[in-house]
Amino acid sequence: MYKEWEKIIQMAVRNIKRNKRRTVLSIISVGLSIMLVVVLQGLVDGLVENIIKNSIKNETGHIRITTKKYFEEINSPSSQQIVYNPESVLGYILSDVNVSMKIEFVTERIKFPVLLQYSGNNKTAVCIAGDSEKEKKLLMLDKSIIEGEYLRNKLVVKGNKKYREIIIGKKLAKMLNLKVGDTFPLMLSGIDFGVRIPSFYVRGIFETGLNMFDENVFMMNIEDAKYVLRTNGGVHEILIMIKKYKEAEKVAKYINSLLLKKDEYKNLVASDWKTTGGFVKMMYQALKIYNFLYIAITFLGSFIITNIILMTILERKREIGILKSMGFKKVQILMLFTFEGMVLGTVGSICGALLGILISIPLSIYGIDFSSSMSNMNFPMDNIVRWSINLASILSSVLLGILVSSIVSVLPSRYASKMKTVDALKSV
Amino acid sequence: MEGQLVLKGVRKVYTKGNIFIEALRNINLEIAKGEFIAIMGPSGSGKTTLLNIIGCLDIPTEGEIVYNGEQLTNLKEDTLAEYRKNNIGFIFQSYNLLPVLTVKENIELPLVIDKTISKRERETRVMELIEKVGLKGMENRYPNELSSGQEQRVAVARALVKKPLLVLADEPTANLDSQTALEIIQIMKQMNEIENTTFIFSTHDPQIEKFAKRIIILKDGMINSDTKISQ
């Protein structure tokens, strides 16, 4: 039977309605803290999603096949770790329907560091070589060209010489004083350890808004890279994009089981975006810390409820005495007041969450430009960060608000439930 | 004996810092079912303390209380709450209604925590009592919309609604004018006669005293006299 609980809730609600000023005060306090949590969470979720998105398209793909030793060097993947004949590796794993039905597309990349010299300084940049067509869906540098053109996958004839084309980040171009149409030499050491100095033609300049890219990266066609590095058709990475990115871990595991079956592929490994994305791993760590912050904010905002419930209890001592004399048990008294805090917390949390959503909507559409504060950071984060409105996150902050306000209400309510009946009755 | 309440050697000492106040000393009482008892005595003689102890709101320092052959002295708080819920109705000098509940809701409150009573039964009992105490048409009013006499009628109805075996009333008429006081005591008397409910009430009022079938006079925490009145 729960009619007594119905009554207890009803009484709690009526008492809340009776004390309008206190009610408004606690709803504002809890509401503001939950609003803050929702907005903060929207920013953090937006950042994380942004970093994951960038990290997937620029770095890891959903799944990346490399040699096992590729990641062993701490700072940068080793150029000497080549996946030879990527076509046959792909042919092999794609012949399994369990893999092929999940896959959207695959592509290959060669990534190598280049030591650049400009006006007496040294700088290390990264060359990413990929399939210029398929990279329109990954690196998407075609959309960021601000001068010249995107890669055409053609040799350029200038004078009597032929050049291979590159596109280059805006800040890097400025540093090296390069313009569209310029040619410049690059010193490269090939897989055969031979050093060559081919010249390249600047086909275009891109600006992604991602400092990590605009300052450090240029891109060339993968076939050109295979040639200048003498990889014999080998690549550093095979990137696999699947239809449902959440299945990446599972699919990677399956691909690994396939690779293990063939002796010639035993040195290869498939890793999903979570396990090798350095920034992604870092973000997941940061998220845990943020959870503590959300809880702390919620406690701060809910603390007022403890005081308000205590005030209510002191005012209603006689009432407590009456209920006890009638035979109300300790839990029932406890719940009478805890419910009040809970209802205040619930209303406050819902109002706060709605307000938080209202604030987050324009922020999710227009975002905020963090470029000035991020200008010197090598972070795979777009300059403009858009808030993520994530229903699960919002719901969890509402639940957090309700939970925390119930917890902070229990303390004073326990005091009420333990009060001696005669003492409660005596108070005026 | 069925419904008999026995107090044996009850003593109550209050401690206030270093001061000990002996509010009750060696009280021995036997109260049979259906009695209508007035407890009288000057202010500070221990009337409230005695009623609180009989009602298990407070525990005696020494002595025991036996109800229906059952020891109540060493029971846990929630067990005592259960006992009060099932057996005792309280009426206080200041009516102590819950301000957020209507007349009807105040009266039915003791039944809400009683799982043995159906909703329909609850409804009929409450309406019956509202009629009996003369509050018909005021069911949906809140306490602050009532006169003090009406408030005490609600309190009486609330104490009677679960048909308790024992009703304890601590100066129930002290805040009422003599006409209203008379009406209240008549309602109590009526319930005593119809339902055979035991009533124990403390009072200063000689007009009320006349209705009692037994008068216990306390003095300095002791029973000064205990007189049965044959009517």
Ligand SMILES: Nc1ncnc2c1ncn2[C@@H]1O[C@H](COP(=O)(O)OP(=O)(O)O)[C@@H](O)[C@H]1O
């Ligand atoms: N909680 C308490 N603490 C200390 N002394 C008390 C307390 N309650 C009552 N007393 C004292 O006990 C005595 C009896 O009080 P009470 O039972 O209230 O008498 P009455 O109801 O007849 O006026 C008085 O001296 C009173 O001051």
Ligand SMILES: [Mg+2]
């Ligand atoms: Mg008294």
